[in-house]
Amino acid sequence: MSEPIKVSPPEEARLEAQTDEGAQQLQPKRHEVVTGGLWPEDDDTMIINMGPQHPSTHGVLRVMLELDAETVLQAKPVIGYLHTGMEKTGEELTYVQGATNVTRMDYLSPLANELVFSMAVEQLLDLEMPPRATWIRMLLVELNRMSSHLLFQATNGMDVGAVSMMVYGWRERELTLRFLEKITGLRMNHNFIRPGGVAADLPDGWQHDAEELCRTVEQGVREYSDLLSENPIFIERLMGVGTISTEDALALGVTGPILRATGFPWDLRKAQPYLAYDEVDFDVMYGRNGDCYDRFRLRLDEILESIKIVRQCIDAMPLGDYRVQDRKVTPPPRARIDESMEALIHHFKLFTEGFRVPPGETYASVESPRGEIGCYLVSDGTGKPVRLHIRGPSLYNLQSLGTIAVGGMVSDAVAIISSLDPIMGETDR
Amino acid sequence: MATDTDHAAAGEPPGASPADEVAAAVAARFAATIVHESHGQPVVYVERSAWHDVAQFLRDEERFTQCLDVTVVDHLVDSERAVIPGVALERFEVVANFLSHPRNRRIRAICELPADDPTVASIADVYVGMNFAEREAFDMFGVVFEGHPDLTRLLMPDDWVGHPLRKDDAPGRIPVEFKEDPAPR
Numbered sequence: 057m058s059e060p061i062k063v064s065p066p067e068e069a070r071l072e073a074q075t076d077e078g079a080q081q082l083q084p085k086r087h088e089v090v091t092g093g094l095w096p097e098d099d100d101t102m103i104i105n106m107g108p109q110h111p112s113t114h115g116v117l118r119v120m121l122e123l124d125a126e127t128v129l130q131a132k133p134v135i136g137y138l139h140t141g142m143e144k145t146g147e148e149l150t151y152v153q154g155a156t157n158v159t160r161m162d163y164l165s166p167l168a169n170e171l172v173f174s175m176a177v178e179q180l181l182d183l184e185m186p187p188r189a190t191w192i193r194m195l196l197v198e199l200n201r202m203s204s205h206l207l208f209q210a211t212n213g214m215d216v217g218a219v220s221m222m223v224y225g226w227r228e229r230e231l232t233l234r235f236l237e238k239i240t241g242l243r244m245n246h247n248f249i250r251p252g253g254v255a256a257d258l259p260d261g262w263q264h265d266a267e268e269l270c271r272t273v274e275q276g277v278r279e280y281s282d283l284l285s286e287n288p289i290f291i292e293r294l295m296g297v298g299t300i301s302t303e304d305a306l307a308l309g310v311t312g313p314i315l316r317a318t319g320f321p322w323d324l325r326k327a328q329p330y331l332a333y334d335e336v337d338f339d340v341m342y343g344r345n346g347d348c349y350d351r352f353r354l355r356l357d358e359i360l361e362s363i364k365i366v367r368q369c370i371d372a373m374p375l376g377d378y379r380v381q382d383r384k385v386t387p388p389p390r391a392r393i394d395e396s397m398e399a400l401i402h403h404f405k406l407f408t409e410g411f412r413v414p415p416g417e418t419y420a421s422v423e424s425p426r427g428e429i430g431c432y433l434v435s436d437g438t439g440k441p442v443r444l445h446i447r448g449p450s451l452y453n454l455q456s457l458g459t460i461a462v463g464g465m466v467s468d469a470v471a472i473i474s475s476l477d478p479i480m481g482e483t484d485r
Numbered sequence: 486m487a488t489d490t491d492h493a494a495a496g497e498p499p500g501a502s503p504a505d506e507v508a509a510a511v512a513a514r515f516a517a518t519i520v521h522e523s524h525g526q527p528v529v530y531v532e533r534s535a536w537h538d539v540a541q542f543l544r545d546e547e548r549f550t551q552c553l554d555v556t557v558v559d560h561l562v563d564s565e566r567a568v569i570p571g572v573a574l575e576r577f578e579v580v581a582n583f584l585s586h587p588r589n590r591r592i593r594a595i596c597e598l599p600a601d602d603p604t605v606a607s608i609a610d611v612y613v614g615m616n617f618a619e620r621e622a623f624d625m626f627g628v629v630f631e632g633h634p635d636l637t638r639l640l641m642p643d644d645w646v647g648h649p650l651r652k653d654d655a656p657g658r659i660p661v662e663f664k665e666d667p668a669p670r
Binding site for chain 1: 523525551552556559560564565566567580582584589614615616639640641650
C-alpha cells in the first residue's frame with residue numbers, strides 16, 4: 057500500500073489559499089481549548105450554496121452561506137457566472153457600435169447604460185447636445201426607471217410570497233416596454249441613445265400614449281400599495297429585515313435606492329444634475345431604516361416621481377434637432393444619401409470605421425434605477441476605445457450582501473437579495 | 486501654489502489648468518503629485534508609494550465619503566497617448582474615482598505602474614467597498630494589490646491562465662470546439 061502523501065505545512069497553506077473562490081474563509085473554524093489541543097470539529101455550522109440556479113437569485117448569483125441552523129453567520133456572494141467579457145468586447149467595437157454593447161449590461165435599464173456611455177463619448181468629443189435630444193433622453197431614461205422599478209415590484213413580491221404581484225408588476229412593465237418599443241423599435245437593448253443624440257425623433261402622437269401610460273401605471277402603483285404596503289404578512293417579511301446603516305452603505309460603495317433607503321437623500325439627478333434634471337420638478341425619495349421594507353416603499357414612490365418627470369417632458373418637450381448636426385458623428389439625412397455620392401460614402405465610412413475621438417480619459421456618471429452607473433472611457437485617438445469600464449452599481453450593491461445578510465434567517469436572505477435588486481449582467485459584465 | 490509652478494516648469498501656460506482645491510491639497514501634502522484637469526474633472530497623478538496614503542487623506546481629511554471605482558487601464562498598444570506634463574507614463578494605470586457627498590465634488594486619482602512590476606497598495610482597508618473592484622482588477626489585469634484581504638479571481642474561473650483584459654491577451658486564443666457534422670442517415 058502506498059503511503060498517504062504528506063503535505064508540509066507551508067504547502068498546505070498554499071493549497072488552502074488556492075481553494076475555490078475564497079471558500080477557505082467559510083471553512084469550519086477550529087477553536088483552541090484551554091485544556092490544550094483543538095476542539096473536535098465543530099458540526100454546528102454548515103455551509104450551503106444558494107444558487108447559481110436558485111429561482112430567487114435573479115439569474116446566476118451564487119451565495120455561499122454559513123448557517124447555524126437557520127441563522128446566517130456568513131454570506132459570500134460568488135459571481136462571474138454571467139461574465140461575457142463585455143469590457144473586452146467594447147475595446148473591439150467602434151464608438152458607433154459601442155452603445156449596442158453596453159446596453160446589454162444592465163438589461164433592465166438599458167437606456168441608462170447607453171446614456172452613460174454616450175455622455176462619456178460626448179465629453180471626450182466636447183459635444184453639446186441640442187435641447188430636444190436632451191429631453192428625449194430624459195424621457196426615455198425615466199420611462200426606463202419606471203419599467204425597472206415595476207419589475208422590481210413584481211419579483212420582490214414573488215420572492216417574499218406575494219405571488220400575484222408577479223402578474224401585476226409584469227402587466228404594467230409590459231405596457232411601459234410597449235411604449236418604449238414604439239419609440240425605439242425594441243422592447244429592450246434599444247441602442248437608441250447614441251453618441252451625438254438619439255437614433256430617431258419621437259413618433260407622432262407620443263404625448264397621448266405617454267399620458268395614457270402614466271395614468272395606467274399610476275393606477276397600478278396605487279393597486280400595489282393597497283395590496284402590499286399595509287399587508288401584515290408582507291410587513292412581517294420585510295420590516296426590520298436586512299438593515300444597513302448609512303455609514304456602512306457609503307463605505308461599501310452602495311448607491312441608489314439602497315443608500316437612499318438608509319435616510320441619505322443622495323440622488324445624482326439632484327446633486328449633480330445632468331441632462332435637464334435641473335429644469336424639472338421632482339423630489340428625491342428617501343427612507344429611514346434602511347431595511348427591505350424601506351427599499352420596497354422607496355422604489356414604489358420613485359415610480360411616481362418618474363411619472364411626474366415624464367409628464368413634464370410631455371408638456372415641455374422642446375422642438376428642434378434630436379441629434380447634433382456635427383457631421384463627424386452624425387450620419388447625413390436619409391434623403392441626402394439618394395442624391396449625393398459623398399453623403400453615401402460618408403454614411404458608409406461612419407458605420408464601418410466610425411469616428412475618431414481625441415486621446416484622453418473621462419468618467420461620466422448617471423443615476424440608474426440601481427444607483428450610480430459610471431463609464432470610465434479612455435481613448436487613444438483611434439475609432440475604438442482603449443478601455444471601456446462600466447462601474448456597475450449592482451456589483452457594489454451585491455457586495456454589501458455579505459454585511460446585510462449576516463444575522464438574519466435564510467428566508468431573510470431571499471428577501472434581501474431581492475431588495476438589493478441585482479442585475480447579474482451588470483455585475484459580471 | 487505648487488501645482489502652478491509644476492505646470493510652468495513643464496512649459497504650459499499658467500492658468501491652463503484651473504487647479505481644483507482638493508487636487509491642490511493633495512499636491513501640497515504629497516510630493517511629486519501632478520494635478521491635471523481632464524474634461525472639467527480634477528485628476529491627480531500620484532506616486533505609487535503614496536497611493537494608499539492619498540486614499541486615507543481623501544477620506545479622513547478631505548471628507549471623500551465614497552470611493553466609487555478602482556480599475557486599471559493597459560496602455561500597451563496605444564497609437565497615441567495624451568501627454569500629461571510631468572508624468573512618467575507607464576504601461577498600466579490604476580484609476581480610482583472618489584466622491585464626496587458633503588462637499589458634492591469628485592476627484593480621480595491615477596497611479597502609473599510599470600509593466601514588469603504591476604503592484605500597488607490596496608485601498609480596501611480604507612474604502613471597504615473596493616474589495617470587489619480590486620479583485621476584478623487583479624483578475625482582469627494581473628495587477629497585485631498588496632494588503633488586500635482576499636485577492637482571488639472575481640469573474641474568471643480560478644484555474645484560468647492569464648488576465649483577459651490585458652492587451653496582449655488576445656480574444657479567441659482558446660479554440661472553440663464544434664460538434665461534428667451530423668452523419669448522413
